[in-house]
Amino acid sequence: MNKIVKLACLSIFLLLLWSCKEELLPKPNALLRLDYQLAQYERFDSDCAYQFDYNIDANLKVTEKCDITIQYPKMKATVYLTYRKVNNNINDLLKDAQKLTYEHVIKADDIIETPFINAQNKVYGMFYQVGGNAATNTQFYATDSIHHFVTGSVYFYAKPNFDSIMPAASYVKDDMKTLLETMSWKK
Numbered sequence: 001m002n003k004i005v006k007l008a009c010l011s012i013f014l015l016l017l018w019s020c021k022e023e024l025l026p027k028p029n030a031l032l033r034l035d036y037q038l039a040q041y042e043r044f045d046s047d048c049a050y051q052f053d054y055n056i057d058a059n060l061k062v063t064e065k066c067d068i069t070i071q072y073p074k075m076k077a078t079v080y081l082t083y084r085k086v087n088n089n090i091n092d093l094l095k096d097a098q099k100l101t102y103e104h105v106i107k108a109d110d111i112i113e114t115p116f117i118n119a120q121n122k123v124y125g126m127f128y129q130v131g132g133n134a135a136t137n138t139q140f141y142a143t144d145s146i147h148h149f150v151t152g153s154v155y156f157y158a159k160p161n162f163d164s165i166m167p168a169a170s171y172v173k174d175d176m177k178t179l180l181e182t183m184s185w186k187k
Contacts, residue, residue: 036074036171041178044068048083049148053182055175070175075168076157079176084149093149097141100151101128116142121184127177138173140180148185152176 041053048066058079059071070079084093101111109132116125125142139153154172156165 036167039171039175039178041182043182049085049186050083050150051184051186052179054179058175072168072172075165075172077154077168077172078157079152079154079172079179082151084151086143086145086147086149090143090145090149093143094141097126097139097149097151100153101130101139116140116180118181118183123180123183123185125180127180129173137169138176140176142180142183144185150183152179 037057039055039057042056043051044054044060045051046062046066048062048068050066054060054070055072057072057074059073061069061071066083068081068083070081072078086093111131112129114127114129116123116127118124122144123142124145125140128139130137130139136153136155139151141149141151143149154169154176156168158165
């Protein structure tokens, strides 16, 4: 009987030892950590009818019509600014700017409108934040209602997946807010 108990104890011990192996699982894919430097701004001043502060880490390109692209190569993003003169067509310009934003409503979870008023510089507009997997997540328009009208929107060169581009989108959104808040018209 002693041999049977010893054999049973040894069997149980070996069974427990064998069953206590650590289960092997594949390692999860690493997630990219996107950290960006604190933005430093510089004044954009040219022959165009408007000026603003922009992030010095971005690259600006200006067309003859004063349309501007602000490229963020590290983030694969571009902010497009379009300038139009107001010639008794302010309602059409406003409708076009709003239409551009609301074309994304199909993919958007929500659209948050924030009115913008800078009475000192006579800059009035709307800042839009588009939630979800839309092609552009931040847009705005600015005008003095008499002479000048500017629209701005950001596009990322990646499949719209807001969760993966959120740090970059937030960074560029802050730059676009600064751009709008510092915009002024030339006399």
